[in-house]
Every structure is written in C-alpha cells, then in structure tokens.
Amino acid sequence: MNLSLIDYGTGNLFSVRRALEVCGANIKVIHHPSEAKNSDRLVVPGVGAFGSCITELHRLHFNEAIAEHIATGRPFLGICVGMQMLMTTSYEFGQHSGLNLIPGIVTEIPNRTDAGEVRKRPHIGWTSLSESQPWTKTMLSQTTKDDRFYFVHSFSVIPDNPAHILATTDYDGYEIVAAVKRDNILGTQFHPEKSGPAGLTILKQFLSL
Amino acid sequence: MRDVRVIARLDIKSPNLIKGIRLEGLRKLGDPQPFVESYYAQGIDEICYMDIVASLYDRNSLEDLLRKTAENIFVPLTVGGGIRTVENAATLLQSGADKVAINTAAIRNPDLIRQISERFGSQCMVLSIEAKSTTLGKWTAFTDNGREHTNRDVIEWVQEAVELGVGEILLTSVDQEGTQKGFDLELCRAVTNVVEVPVILSGGLGSLDDAKVAVSHGKADAIAVAHALHYNKFTVAQLKNAVKGAQSESAA
Numbered sequence: 001m002n003l004s005l006i007d008y009g010t011g012n013l014f015s016v017r018r019a020l021e022v023c024g025a026n027i028k029v030i031h032h033p034s035e036a037k038n039s040d041r042l043v044v045p046g047v048g049a050f051g052s053c054i055t056e057l058h059r060l061h062f063n064e065a066i067a068e069h070i071a072t073g074r075p076f077l078g079i080c081v082g083m084q085m086l087m088t089t090s091y092e093f094g095q096h097s098g099l100n101l102i103p104g105i106v107t108e109i110p111n112r113t114d115a116g117e118v119r120k121r122p123h124i125g126w127t128s129l130s131e132s133q134p135w136t137k138t139m140l141s142q143t144t145k146d147d148r149f150y151f152v153h154s155f156s157v158i159p160d161n162p163a164h165i166l167a168t169t170d171y172d173g174y175e176i177v178a179a180v181k182r183d184n185i186l187g188t189q190f191h192p193e194k195s196g197p198a199g200l201t202i203l204k205q206f207l208s209l
Numbered sequence: 210m211r212d213v214r215v216i217a218r219l220d221i222k223s224p225n226l227i228k229g230i231r232l233e234g235l236r237k238l239g240d241p242q243p244f245v246e247s248y249y250a251q252g253i254d255e256i257c258y259m260d261i262v263a264s265l266y267d268r269n270s271l272e273d274l275l276r277k278t279a280e281n282i283f284v285p286l287t288v289g290g291g292i293r294t295v296e297n298a299a300t301l302l303q304s305g306a307d308k309v310a311i312n313t314a315a316i317r318n319p320d321l322i323r324q325i326s327e328r329f330g331s332q333c334m335v336l337s338i339e340a341k342s343t344t345l346g347k348w349t350a351f352t353d354n355g356r357e358h359t360n361r362d363v364i365e366w367v368q369e370a371v372e373l374g375v376g377e378i379l380l381t382s383v384d385q386e387g388t389q390k391g392f393d394l395e396l397c398r399a400v401t402n403v404v405e406v407p408v409i410l411s412g413g414l415g416s417l418d419d420a421k422v423a424v425s426h427g428k429a430d431a432i433a434v435a436h437a438l439h440y441n442k443f444t445v446a447q448l449k450n451a452v453k454g455a456q457s458e459s460a461a
Contacts, residue, residue, distance in 0.1 A: 014279050014305045022281075048330035111405060120430065122332045122376050124407050125212035126254055150254075150285060152307075152332045194285050194307065196252065 001207055004030045004039035006065075008056045016045045016079065019193035023204045033065035041207065042069040045193075046081025050090040050106060050155065053081045054098060063099055070101065075184045075209045077139075083180060083187025084157055092155050102182045104159035110174060119172045121154040126195070129167040129178050139186060139206040140167060140179065147198035149178070149190035156189060184209075213424050213452040214254040214431035215445060217438050218411060219244060220261045221290075223270045227261065228439055230387035232339070232354040235261075238439055245278055248438060251445035255285045257379070257433060259310070259337075261354055263291025272304040279305025289337050289379070295324050302329060310379050312337040313352040316359055316366070319373055326374030335409075336375040338363060340396055341383045348396055355383035364399055371404045378404065379433065382412040387436060389415030397427035409433050417443065417451040424455035 003025040007013055017027055020043065030036055044066065046053050057063055070076050078086050087098040090106035098106070113119050126148040135141055151169070156176045159165055166179040169190075180187040186206065192199035219226050219241050226241040238244070245256050256278065260271050271288070278286060288301050289310030298309045315322050315336060326334040339355050340348040340363045348363035367378060380400055382393035392413045401408050410423050411433035423429045432452065437443045 012302050012305065012307075014276075014303070015283065015307070018280055019283055022283075047333070048328075118405050120405050120407050122406070124332070124377060124430070125214055127212050152285070154332075191285075194283060196249070196283055199283060 001025050001040050002028065002038070003041040003043060003207070004028050004036045006036070006042070006044045006062055007031050008053070008060050008062055010046060010048050010053050010056060010081075012047070013045060015193045016043065019200060020203055020207075023200055023207055025207055031060075033061045036062075036065040036069055039069065040074055042066065042074070042076045044076075044078045044082035044085070046079060046083075046085065048081065050081055050084055050092040051094065051096050054085050054090075054096055057085065066099065066101070070185055073184055075186060075206060077206055078187040079193070080153060080189060080191060083189060084155065086180070086185060086187055087157050087159070090155070101185050102159055102164050102180055102187070103161065104157055104164070106155050106157050108155050109153075109171065109176070113173050117172075119174060122152055123154065123171050123176070124152045126150050127169045127171070129169055132165040132168055133163065135166070138166060138181060139202050139209060142201050142205055143198065147201075149192070149195040149199060151176075151178075151190045153189060157187075213429065213456060214409075215420075215448045215452060216255040216257050216409060216431055216433045217245065217248040217253050217445075218257045218259065218433040218435040219439075220259045220435065221271065221274065222262050223260065224274070226439065228387065228436055231383055232261070232381075232386050241274065242277060244439060245282055248445055249282045249284060252449070253284060253445050254431070255287065256282065257287040257289070257310070260288070260290030272300065275301065275304040275306050287335055287379075289335070295321070295328055298325050298329065298333075302333065308333050308335050308377070310335040310337040312339060315370065316350060316352060316361060319369065322370055322373040322375055326376065331374045331376035334375050335377045335379050336367065336370045337379045337381070338367065339381050339383050340393070342393070342396070346395070346399070348399070351383055355386070363396070364403055367400055367404050371406055375406060377407045377409065379409045379411060381433075385413030386411070388413055389436060391415060391419045392423050392427060392429075392432075394422060394427040397423065397429050401428040407431060417447060420448050420451035421455040424452050
C-alpha cells in the first residue's frame with residue numbers, strides 16, 4: 001500500500017504521517033505533484049486558514065495531481081481544511097474558490113445557539129458521529145456510535161447534495177458535517193490522527209477500501 | 210451536549226516530569242514518557258507539556274520529548290514555556306505539537322499573538338494565564354511560574370488577547386495550583402463570562418467533586434489535571450465521568 005501525503009507547507013505532518021504509518025501504509029511525503037503518480041492512496045491534511053492553504057495548493061499545482069488521482073478511482077482523503085478545500089467556495093475571511101470536487105460551501109459555525117446562548121469558537125473537543133447514510137463498505141464501517149473524535153475548527157462544510165454527507169456531529173444544537181464521501185473522494189472534519197484508537201481504526205479502513 | 214475535555218498537564222524540568230505547589234517547590238517524578246503512555250491508554254483527551262524552566266539550551270530535549278510522544282500518542286499535544294517568537298512556535302509545531310501556549314512573551318509583545326494565529330491559525334494559539342487573586346473579584350496576571358507581577362488585570366488581558374487571535378485559554382490559578390484544595394471557580398467564571406473561546410481550567414483539583422463544579426459552576430470547557438493523575442489519585446475514567454455527570458446535571 002503506497003500512500004502519498006501532500007506537503008504544501010502548512011502545519012505539521014508529523015502526526016498524520018506517523019498515524020498512517022502505524023496503520024500499515026508505506027508513506028511518501030511529497031513536495032511535487034509529479035510524485036503523486038501511481039499512489040494507491042492520496043491524503044491532503046490541512047491546518048490553518050482556508051485562503052492560505054488553497055493558495056499554496058494551487059501555487060504548487062497539487063490541484064491537478066489531486067484531480068488526476070481521483071480520476072483513477074483510487075481513494076482520496078482530505079483532513080480538516082484538506083476536506084474543506086474539496087468544496088466549491090469558502091467564506092473564511094473573504095471568499096475563496098475551492099477545488100469544487102464536492103459541490104458545496106464552507107461557512108462559519110454560528111456563534112449563538114437558537115436560544116441565544118454563546119456557542120464557542122473554535123469548536124474544540126471530542127464528539128461522536130451520527131450516520132447520514134449507511135457506513136458499511138466505507139471508511140466508517142468499523143466505527144461505532146460511542147466512538148469519539150477530535151474536532152478543532154471554526155468553519156464547516158455544507159455540501160449541496162445531502163447524499164455526499166457520510167456523518168454529522170452535534171455541537172450545541174448545530175449539526176456539523178463530520179465526514180463527506182463522493183465516490184472515492186473522502187473527507188473528515190475531525191482529525192483521525194488525533195482521535196486515539198478510534199481515529200486509527202478509520203485510517204486503517206481507509207487503507208483497506 | 211457540551212463536551213468537556215480532561216487534559217493531563219505535565220510540568221517539565223528537562224528531562225524530568227516535576228510537580229510543585231503554587232508552581233514552586235519542585236519535586237522530581239522522572240521520565241514523563243511512561244506517564245503520558247499510561248494516560249493515553251486510559252483515554253485522556255489531550256496532553257499538555259509545560260516547560261517550567263524554559264532555558265534556551267534545554268530546548269532540544271523538549272523537542273525530542275515532543276517527537277517521542279507524537280510517535281505513539283495520537284491525541285492533541287500542547288506545549289508551553291519560553292516561546293518567544295514565531296520561529297520558536299514553528300519549531301515546536303514541526304516537532305509534533307498541535308498548539309503552543311504562551312504567557313510571558315504575549316504579555317511583553319501582544320502582537321506575537323496576532324503573528325502566530327495568522328501564520329498557523331488561532332486554533333494553535335493558546336494563551337497561558339497565571340492568575341493571582343488580588344482584591345475581591347480581581348486577578349492579576351503573573352509570569353515566570355507565578356513569580357513576576359505584571360500589573361495586567363486578567364479580565365482585561367484575556368479580552369484583548371482574544372481580539373488579537375487567541376483560540377483558547379489555559380487558565381492557571383497560582384493560588385490554588387498544587388494545593389488540591391479545588392479550582393478557583395470565581396476566576397474561571399469571570400473569564401468565561403467575557404470571552405467566547407474555550408477555557409481550560411488548571412490548578413487545584415483535589416477531589417472528583419472539584420472536577421464537577423469546574424463545569425457546573427466554573428463553566429470550564431476543559432480541566433487540566435496534574436497532581437491527581439501523576440500520583441494515581443484518580444484515573445482518567447473517574448475524571449471523565451465526573452465532568453460528564455456535571456454536564457448532565459447542568460443540562461437537566
């Protein structure tokens with residue numbers, strides 16, 4: 001299992017690399033799009049602001065490598081901002097175009113609940129997932145309703161097509177899209193590499209798809 | 210339901226885990242690695258390393274410790290102590306840290322908060338506060354493990370810092386730290402009343418009831434526990450159940 005992990009200069013790849021390694025992948029951290037060719041799996045992590053992440057991804061021409069990989073039918077995983085970049089448009093500090101691989105938007109989590117109480121941002125913490133469509137044969141096939149995952153974000157995705165939502169989580173009464181799936185294009189808002197054994201289980205399933 | 214985290218706080222005097230009272234009177238507990246491995250196996254939500262000496266020539270061993278931890282511990286890691294520049298933060302983040310906690314340098318140069326949150330995102334930028342009660346309902350920010358007075362009012366300072374881009378606050382009561390006499394709940398309430406970012410309450414947990422009231426009365430988003438974990442007074446599961454119980458009570 002050859003897995004390419006895209007390094008486009010934003011944040012630390014240490015944990016993602018190590019977590020995937022523990023799950024049995026043969027990891028190549030890549031700095032150039034040509035290195036992505038013939039990978040069994042492609043993973044894009046992402047930490048920080050959407051605008052700077054997508055700018056760097058384009059500047060280094062990784063957008064083309066991602067599209068090529070997806071066209072082969074092999075699984076792709078975007079984590080956190082790596083998943084948000086799959087959308088059409090992000091409204092984080094202005095307006096930015098995403099990769100448009102899953103039509104939809106990235107918007108700020110509302111900072112008030114329906115009752116008018118404060119909903120803190122960033123959303124930081126561990127929550128469980130709800131099934132939006134059957135998880136069998138997906139990367140969540142071994143995930144249970146009691147498993148908890150680590151989230152840290154202020155923005156979240158809203159896919160145009162509800163069929164692209166794999167799982168959601170509740171944050172003070174606001175439904176957050178926690179995982180997306182469009183054929184072989186996968187994404188998680190939470191950090192599987194920071195979610196203990198339950199997170200590693202998801203990465204293992206991603207490798208065995 | 211609000212999700213309250215239980216964080217293991219490890220004060221480090223390189224290369225050892227140490228524990229003091231009111232951030233002083235340091236007692237050596239040895240290699241931190243077996244401690245964090247045990248907390249991870251028990252299901253801890255986060256690990257927080259605080260380098261309490263933060264001398265420049267010891268930095269390499271802190272980076273080594275982070276790397277070693279991140280090899281096999283797959284929960285968020287926060288590191289604090291002696292971070293003065295964006296480059297210091299970058300080095301620690303590259304060594305496996307997810308967040309940096311900053312006190313002294315942020316007070317001396319508040320713009321550092323803006324620089325770090327712009328470069329790495331505000332979710333990386335934890336403001337560390339060492340608060341000492343002065344008059345009733347007032348707290349002053351201290352630095353250098355509670356030794357240096359800053360003249361900064363804690364409530365004013367946290368608001369200013371959040372404006373600059375702080376994503377989370379690690380709130381340590383110097384008065385309560387290591388005493389096992391309970392958290393400073395009034396301090397926590399006063400801070401959570403004025404900011405809309407998560408607050409981690411640290412310093413003073415001695416009983417499971419302290420964990421409960423940190424949530425129900427202090428309105429903490431997370432608790433940081435040192436002594437009670439390092440001396441096996443409570444398990445991670447006991448602490449997690451205590452904060453969970455408090456949440457269902459306050460929701461009822």
